[in-house]
Amino acid sequence: MDANQQAFCGSISASDRVILPLNMSILWKRTMLALLIVSIAPKKSDGELEQWCIADEQTPDGELQMALDWACGKGGADCSKIQVNQPCYLPNTVRDHASYAFNSYFQKFKHKGGSCYFKGAAIITELDPSHSSCQYEFHP
Numbered sequence: 001m002d003a004n005q006q007a008f009c010g011s012i013s014a015s016d017r018v019i020l021p022l023n024m025s026i027l028w029k030r031t032m033l034a035l036l037i038v039s040i041a042p043k044k045s046d047g048e049l050e051q052w053c054i055a056d057e058q059t060p061d062g063e064l065q066m067a068l069d070w071a072c073g074k075g076g077a078d079c080s081k082i083q084v085n086q087p088c089y090l091p092n093t094v095r096d097h098a099s100y101a102f103n104s105y106f107q108k109f110k111h112k113g114g115s116c117y118f119k120g121a122a123i124i125t126e127l128d129p130s131h132s133s134c135q136y137e138f139h140p
Contacts, residue, residue, distance in 0.1 A: 037126055049126055052136055053106035053116035054099040056123045061094045067118040068098040077105035081134070088134035098122075099129060100136065107137045 055064050072079035081088040082097045102122045106114060116122045130136045 034124075050128070050138055050140075051106075051116075051124050051126055052129050052138060053102045053122050054125055054129050055095045055102060056121055057095070059121040063119070063121050064094045064098040067121040068094065068101050071098075071101040071105045071118070075101075075105045076108065077101045078108070079104065090134075100134070103129070103136050107139045110139075 071077040079097075079101050080086060082100050083089060088096075088100050098121070102116065102118055106116045106122075108114070110116075116124050128136060128138070
């Protein structure tokens with residue numbers, strides 16, 4: 001393999017197909033999926049996409065719990081609706097509660113520099129995650 005082939009951090013197979021390392025392959029797939037979703041997502045009449053912030057399904061519960069604790073604490077998210085006997089308490093899972101808290105934070109602070117990152121524990125979706133009596137906020 002010459003220096004040009006090694007420079008891109010992948011390898012070339014005998015059939016001249018680029019073989020990406022596993023972590024690059026996952027990143028590429030996520031990026032392509034995000035681009036596809038953005039390109040087909042319905043736009044509001046003013047051209048703005050409706051976006052919500054939810055927990056990434058691939059994030060372990062322990063990481064989600066730490067991000068959830070931050071969002072509901074120092075982050076300033078409104079977590080009142082994920083308390084016992086409130087409309088978003090069920091399903092009572094770390095992932096569902098984190099999704100609600102992440103979105104609350106994101107909607108509250110997205111126009112003030114806030115993001116939907118949470119150390120990689122969250123992702124943006126254009127599909128409204130609301131369910132039964134639990135309505136997720138959306139602020140244009």
